[in-house]
Amino acid sequence: MYSYKRNEMPIVEVRGVNKVYQQGDIRIFALKDVDITFDSGSFAAIAGPSGSGKTTLLNIVGGLDLPDTGEVIVDGRNFGEMSQGQLAQLRLNRIGFVFQSYNLIPVLSALENVEYVMLLQGVGKSERRERAMAMLEEVGLGDKYNNRPAELSGGQQQRVAVARSIVSDPAIVLADEPTANLDSKTGEGLLRIMAGMNEKRKVTFIFSTHDTMVMDYAHRLVNLRDGRVADDQIK
């Protein structure tokens, strides 16, 4: 088992996870006997070629998908023992997501997009507004709060997505190729913001990426190949 030791409790534990996709008569192992843990406060990248299982692993850690066999424990909760409703509740309160294609709600302003998660959490309107505004200012978009996604650049949209992922005070943020659609300068700006949040808030960040810049920023680099952990480097 690969584990990054920082004298922290593991926030993510993946034990003996297998995930198989059936394509016609062919069984494709997206993940094969994966054992890995991530400690609280990690800033880790999962790298590997296309089809190596990065996104599948991230989806399983995020409770978006379930393994065929094996155990996933996030923030002390065993996914195998949870209903879909409980998983949704865990995602809402403890897990943030950042996607490659930003996935903002186009009819909501930047501020409203950030607010939306708190609305689902049942946070009151004034508190929602205050926290969302503070978060937008933290990612450098205080002056764009009223703009809709179509009025923002790709980098700005991804910063809004980061603000949305962090505003609900999650234990872990899962970022699936967050810089893939951004130029290197914008991507680095975004990484700095996320690294700052990791440092300041001690939020665990786990990336899936092809981007060497993300790998450079990460404190730990996990390489996947054909659904297996091929390498785990602690920097």
Added chain:
Amino acid sequence: MEFQLAWRNIWRNPRRTVIIMIAVIIGLWTMISLTALSRGMVNDMIENGIATLTGDIKIYPAGYHDDPSVAYRIGDADQIVSGIKKILPAGTRYARRIKVNAVASNARHSGGVTLAGIDPEMEKGVSFIGNGVADGRMIAETDKNAIVVGQALLEKFDTRIGHKLILMAQGADNEITSRAFQIIGVYRAKLTSTEKQYVFVNLSAARKMLGVGTDISEISISLTSHDEAEPFAREIRELLEDPDIEIYTWKDLLPMLKAYLDIFDGFIVLWFLVVFAAMAFGIINTMLMAVYERMREFGLLKALGMKPSLILRSVLLESGMLLVIGALAGNLLAAGSVAMVAAKGIDLSALATGFEYFGMSSVIYPEIVTKDVVLANAVVVILGLAVSAYPAAKASRITPVEAMAHV
């Protein structure tokens, strides 16, 4: 924020939203306005039926209903009227009549009519003849041989005011009796069949001609509301408890109309469902398109932790907004269009002959009834939400991984 989001979502594709709203507006407009027209027709049929000497409640001598001959008579009409006046509400009107089948003839023509001996003052507010005549004058209490006929009969008999008309009928002694009357007035009724059927003479002249003394054939009662006929008829039956007297309501006397009324509400529900069925395809199609376009977004919301029930609710909220706005506009359009034609009525004289067969006038006054409006709106909004549940369920059931892969 939920409402704000739903509102913005429905305007993502304004053309599609406007098209479905137009479908809802037209659907509700046709539902309400055509039902108002139908209600107007039915009301007209009821009013015509009741005003054509039927009344809300009719008191007959036993046997007269099945065989309307002079052999069946009421002898103590004044006593009956003074008795029932005590239980009937203020504003109720009563008319006593002699009514028998007769043959009318002049030098050129002859034909069957219904001879009605009336007290013109008592007919006011009870039957159409109480409204007076169109030409000449109404019969008075002192007229001994005056007769009022309908315009259609006048034309049929090729006669005019001032000319004579001979009436022949069976008298109380079972002998045929006849008498010459002078036409002094001509009435107009909504239906030409009524104008051809009824001729009116003074009550005392009819009594004298038929030899019935002070007897009458019927007491017609006009209530302030047609709906009260049944309960008051029951009370009158209990009060009189006379085997020689029979009490009928307008529904008993107009069985065809009653049968039509009984199925009318069912027809309206059926009509609403047919219109809605056409509308439902548009609603499902629109909502499915709206849902498929935003599948990735629903996946994102689920990834963020939104429960399926909330996604279902958000899609239904959007659908509900579309339906309610469309329904409001449809109601306004229907109210406006009905109000525009209600004052003057809709002249269907081109179809009047066919309409008359059903006891309808040539001018119809549409009437919006609250229960029809409520039902039409309920059908559109509730069933609209029900059919929207399918696309909403599709949106709520998709998994985040499936949704993110959705193009």
